[in-house]
Amino acid sequence: MRDDRPHPLTHVVLFAAAAVFAAPLVWMVLCSLKPAVELTENPHALVPSRWEWGNYAEAVTSMPFLRYLRNSLVYCLGSVACTVFSCSLAAYGFARLRWRGRNVLFAVLIATMLLPWHVTMIPRFLLLRELGLYNSLAALIVPTLLGDAFYIFLLRQFFLTIPEELSEAARIDGLGEWGIYRRIVLPLSVPALATVALFQFVHAWNDFSGPLLYLSDADKFPLAYGLEQFVSSYSDQTHLLLAASVLFALPIVVLFFFTQRTYLRGIATTGLKG
C-alpha cells in the first residue's frame, strides 16, 4: 500500500524531471537525422532542416553492421541458453535439495557477487588463453555454462516458493531429482527463467569489456564493440555515430517495451530480496 496523496508541487517537479531525462534521447534521435553540415554549423537547431534518413544507411554500410549483428545474436542467444541451463541447475540444487555444505556454499555464492572483476581479470585471461579460446566468441559464451551468482540467487529465491508437496508427490511416483527439475520445477518457473533470459540477453548485447579483452579479429566483433571501433574511426562524423548508436540501442528499447513487466519485476525482486 502506498501513501497516496501527492505533495502539491509534484506535477511541476515530475514534469520538469521527465523533460530533463527524456531530452537526451529525443536529442539523439533528432541529431541522428540531421545532415552532417548542420551539426557543425547549426548544432542547436531543434528540428533538422532536412530529414536525412540516409545517415542510417550510410552508418550501416560504413561498417560490417550485419556481421556485427550476427555475432551479437550468436553471443546473446548462446549465452542465454547456457546461462538459463546452468543457473537453473545450481538454483535447484540450492533450493530444492538438502545436503551437507549447502548453506556454506550458498554463503560463498553471495560473497562472490561482491567480488570486483579486476581481481580475477588477468588470470581469467590467461586461463582462457591456455584453453585456446582467445579470439573466439566461445571465450565469451563458455564461461556462462558455469553459472552466474546473481542469476542463481534470483532463481533460488523463486524456486523456494514452489510448494514442497509437489516434489514429494513426484518422488513418491518414482521421479528422480532430474525428472522433478525438468518436469515440475522448470515449467512452473517460466516467469523467473524468462527474467534471467532477458537480463542475460541484454547483458550480452551490451557487453563491451568482454570483446575488448578476448576478441581481436574484426570478423568476430559483436555490435557493442564494433560500435566503439566505428566511433574511433569516424570520430568527427557525429551524425553517423548517433545513427549507429540509435540502431544499436533500438532493439533493446523495443525488447524492453515488449517485456516491461518481466523486466521491472526482475529488477524490483533483486533489490527487495537483497
Added chain:
Amino acid sequence: MNRIDAIALWIVAALGAAVLLSGLWESPRESRRMRGERTEVVFWHFWGGEDRAVVRDVVDRFNASQDHYWVRDVAVPGNNLDVKIFLAVTGGDPPDLVNQDDPIVADWARRGALTPLDELASHEEIEELDDWLFPAARRLGQYDERYYALCNGLDVRALYYNETLLKQYGLAPPRTLDELDHIAQTTSLVDNRGNVERFGFLPDARRLLAWGAVFGGRFYDESTSRITADDPANVRALDWMTSYRDRYGADQVAGFSLGDQSLPGKTFPLLSGRYVVVMDGQWRVRDIAASQQRQRTAGEPVTEYGACPLPPPAGGQSEAGWINGNFFVVPRGAKNPEGAWAFMKFWSGFGGHETEAAQTCAAGGWIPVASAVVAEPEFQSYLDRQPLMRVFVDLAASPRQIPIPVIPGASYYDRQLRDAGQRAMYDAGAPPPRTLLEQVTERVQAHVDRTLESPDAR
C-alpha cells in the same frame, strides 16, 4: 507472464535458433585460413580514407606476384593501438605484421612484444639491409643495436612557401633563419584591432625536435645514454620560437594556432592564406597539387608554391630537421613471420623489389627508404610530375635528419617536448626556455631510468 512477453520471447528464440546454427558453422579459428596452397599473413594497419585504397592495391600486387602467401589487410581504428596489439600478443593470436608510425619500437622491443628481424632474415641479409637503407631509416628501426622494425616510408618536414605572394613582396625563399624571420615580419598582416590575419611565418609549437636539430642540438646522447633536451642549441631553438610569442603576443599566437586545427577537413593552412611560409610534411604536396588543379579548372590564376629545407641560423645545421616514418613490426608469436618478411621486403623494396616499391611510393606519395628505390625510373618520373617532392626526398638522404631517439619512453619524451613548446609559445607567464627544457630533461630521464631498472630489461 502475459501474452506479449511470451510472444516476444518466442520470436527471439526462433530467430536465435537460426542465427546460432549459422554461427556454429564457422569454427573459432578461421582466421588462419589457407587459400589453396598459400598461408595467410594478417596485416594490421591504421591508414584511413584514400590511403586505404593504396594499401589494398599494394596488397593485391603482392598477392599476385607470388603464390606462397596471401596477405589480408585489416584496417584497425586509431586509438589504444598498443593495448590492442598487446592483448593479441599476450592472448596468443597476434597479427603477423603491423604498420605503425608512433615511436614505440624501443618500448615494444624491450617488452619482448616484437620479433627481431634477425630471426626472420639471415645475417647476410641484415648486413645488406644496413647498407641499403637511408641513415634515418636505419636509426628508426633499431633498438639496442638490433633491427626490430623495417621502415617502409619516411616522413620529412620542410618549409612550404607561397611563391606568388613572396614575389609580390620582392622576397626570395629563405635560405637562412634571419631571412625567414624577415619574411615573417614583412608579410604578416595585422588588422586595425591588432589581431593577426596572416602570419608570414609562425613556428609550430609542437615541433621543437625539428628546430633543435636545425640549430645543431641533440636530444639524446647515445654514448652516455642521457637525455639532452637542455642542450644549449635546443635552448637557443626554443628561444627563437618564443621570440614570436614576444613579438605578437601569446594570445594571438595561441588562438591562431588552435584555429588551424578547426579548419574543416584539416585543410592545409597555407592554401587558405593563413600563412605565407609553413613547415609541414611531404603529404601536403598532394594537397597543393589538388588545390592548383581546382584553380585551373575554375579558370582562376594559379598560385605558385615552393618548398625548401629548414633554413639554419648562423652556426646551425643545413638540411637538418626531424624525421619520422612508418615502419613494419612483427609481433612476437606471429604465426606466419616468413610471410610477413616477404611482404615487408616487397613494400619497402629491399631484396630486389625496388621497382615495386617505387610504384608503391609513387602511388601513396610516400618517401622511399633507400636511394635504390629513389633512383628507379618510375619514382623519378613521379618526382618529375611532382617537383616539390624532390625537396623532401633529397632531405631524406641527409644524415642530419634526426628521429625521436629510439629509447623506451620515446612517446613520453615526444609529449613532454610538445608540452614544453606549447607552454613556451602560448603562455606569456611561462618559465624561460632553459628552465622548461631542464625540467623536461629531468622528467624524461627519471621516466627512462624507471623503465630501465625493471628486472626484465632485455
Added chain:
Amino acid sequence: MSQHILRGRFRDAATPWLFVGPWLLGLVTLVAFPFAASLFLSFCRYDMLSAPQYVGLHNYQRLAQEIVAGEGFARALYNTAYYALLSVPLSIALGIALAVMLSWNVRGRSVYRTVFFLPSVVPIVAASVLWIWLLDPNDGLVNWVLSWFGLPPQLWLKGHEEVLWTGHFGSKDALVLMSLWGVGNFMIIYLAAIGDVPRQLYEAAELDGAGAVRRFRHVTLPMLTPVIFFNLVMGLIQSVQAFTQIYIVSEGTGQPAGSLLLLSLFVFLSAFADLDMGYASAVAWVLFLLLVVATAALFRWSRSWVHYQGMR
C-alpha cells in the same frame, strides 16, 4: 534389493553435487583459482610473454611510494573515490525522490515511470557516444542549456578539473552526470519497496497531523533503509568497477590529463598497455581489500540506522 537401496543412497548423495557441479566448477576455475593466482602474481613481475619472476614486495612498495608521491595508484584511487562519493549518494537521493513522487497518485504515473527508467535501458556504449556529443564544450546541448541561465560553457569531458574544488565542471563531474541519468534502475527498486510499506503506518501518521513531507521522513524513509543500504553497497561496488563508459569517453586513455584514470581503467592499462601484470594484480588486490573494509564498515554503520522488520 539392498544393492538397489545402496545405489539409490549413493545417487541421492551425489545428486546435489551434480546440480551445482557446473557452478562449482566455475567457482573453482573462474573465481577461486584466479583469485589466488592474482595474489600470487602480485608478488611477481609478469608481462605474459615470459614466465613470472618473483620479486617479493616490490609491487606493494611501489604502491606505497605512489601513495606518498600522490601519483599513479594514489591518483586512480582519488579519482575513483571522487566519483563514487559523488555519484552514489546523489543517485540514492535522486532515486528515492523520483520513486516517492511516483508512488503518489499522480496522473500519468506509468508514463513518467517509463521515461525515468528508459535511459538505464539504453546500452552504455550508445549512451556514452550520446553523452560525448551532449557534453561537447562548443556544440553540445548541455552547455547551450547552461547558457540560458547565464552560466559559462563548461569543459565537461574535455576538462580535467573538478567542480568541487574549482567550480568548473570537468570530466569526472561529467561521469557523475551520466550516472545520474541512469538512476532508473535504482528508482524501480525503491518504488517496489515503497509499495511494501503497510498502509496503516501512513494512516496513523496522518491522524497525527503529518503532512506529505513528514510522512515521508517518519514513515517512508525508515522503511526504505534496508533497500537504501543495499543500493549503497551495490552502488559502491558498481562505481568502483565502472569501466565501459570511462573507457569510451576517454578513448581508453583516461584523458584529459589522467583525470579519468579510475581504478578499473588503471588496472586494465597497467596490465595491457604497460604489460605490468604483477603491479596490476597488486592494485587489484589492494582495491579488493579496500572494498572489503569499506563494505564491512558500511555493514557496521548500517546497524545504527537500518530498520529491518521481519522482512528477512
